[in-house]
Amino acid sequence: MSPANHAALLNSAVDTTVFALSKTFTILVLYTVYVGLFLFSLYTIVRWNSRGRRFMLIISSGMFVLATTDMLMSVISWAIDIAIIKLAIQEDTASVRRLIRLYDNVDVASAALLTTNNLLTDLLFLYRCHVIWDSRGIILILPGAFILATCSLSFVVDSYEHILDPRVPYGMAGVTNAILTCLTAGRIWYKSREAATVNGNAFRRRYHTAIGMIVESGALYSLVLLLQIVAWSFPLPFISGTETLIVFRGVCIGLVEQMVNIIPTLIFVRVGMGYCQWNQEYPGLEVQIPRVRTPKLQEEAFPEDVYSEVIEIK
Structure with missing residues (x-):
């Protein structure tokens, strides 16, 4: 190997290591x-006594x-x-090439993991x-199509x-996230x-709390994706x-690969910390919530109609 080629290989290896x-x-x-958040969220999910708990446990464990x-x-x-x-310094070209192939395979596997992880979150x-x-299947058509498109492009x-262009899947993921957040x-x-037509403004704050949680998580994920798109906008290969x-770029990729798990887990943590335990207030109030067939106590009817849907994310 010529001195020029050796220097180029060494510089490339150093940049890749950085x-x-x-x-x-x-x-x-x-x-x-994330480990701390996951353990707390696991405790929160196990305490829930509602349909969808098994699904939450499976998805969270998979993530x-x-x-x-x-x-x-x-x-x-x-x-x-x-x-x-080390091998480049020793000018062991054959071993360097083998390790570069191994590195490329690990990189492809890591990208596939990110795609699968993002699919679970979606x-x-x-x-x-x-x-x-209310379990309306037709509402899943548009976001479902975008999820499949994002996964396929990735x-x-x-x-x-x-x-x-590697930025395309991240842009599609951002659009998918925006659609799900808005819906x-x-x-x-x-x-x-x-x-509000039935109860006035008694429960509006609870709804607004749930909306705030969902919008905040969606905005945070969009910001992480935007940073990744900006990072991929720099030219390749690495230049000394x-x-x-x-x-x-390394920080942005690391953010995406872990925030895709942290963001949904934060919702479980916030619920477990009591930010939205709406069913513990007004214990003796008779309320007829829309689409609840029979009058029940507020602390029974509200979780089934709204709280379990919004916060338990079944």
């Missing part, structure tokens, strides 16, 4: 936070497994980068939207990265108007002297 280090560090920090696997694969990628630098939000819309980019929050707002941009 990228992997920034990504891995971000993932490790966020994963530590935890994917998040853990992603963290481990990120650490492995970083270790491979370090090994590549299914969680889709199910929540389905329940809030797998195309993972398998044939030169065919499609869910809009339905709750409509129900708040229905409840652009370490700041490389670190920025």
Whole structure:
């Protein structure tokens, strides 16, 4: 190998290692936070006594497994980068090429994990939207189509990265998130108007709390996706002297890979901390909530009609 080629290989390996280090560090920090949130959310879900609890446990456990696997694969990628630098210094070209192929395979597997993880999160939000819309199947057509499109485009980019702009799946995921957020929050707002005709403004604050939680989570996820799109807008391959941009991209990818789990888990945590335990107030009030067939006490009727739909996200 000529000195020029050796220097180019070494510079590329160093840039890739900087990228992997920034990504891995971000993932490790966020994963530590996520583990605590997951354990608390698991306790919250187990305490719920409603339909959909098993579905929540399965989805949450699946997200935890994917998040853990992603963290481990990120650490492995970083270790491979370090090994590549050592071998490049020793000018062991054959071993470097083998490790580069291994690194590429790990990178493809990590991208597939992110696609699967995002699919689970979308299914969680889709199910929540389905329940809030009184299990009307027709409401799932539009967001379901966008979820399938996002998943398909992501797998195309993972398998044939030169065919499609990698920013396209993230943009599609943002649109999907916006549709689900609008459908869910809009339905709750409509129900708040229905409840107000029966109960005045007694329960409007509770509805607004639920709307705020959903809009906040949707906005946070959109912001993370936007940062990722901006990061992918920088030219490739890595160019020596652009370490700041490389670190920025690594941080953004790490944010996406873990925030896709943290954001929905935060909703469970907020419910478990008592931000929206609406069914514990006004214990003796007789209320006829719209679409509740028989008059019941407020603390029984309200959870079944609104609270269980909005907050338990069945």
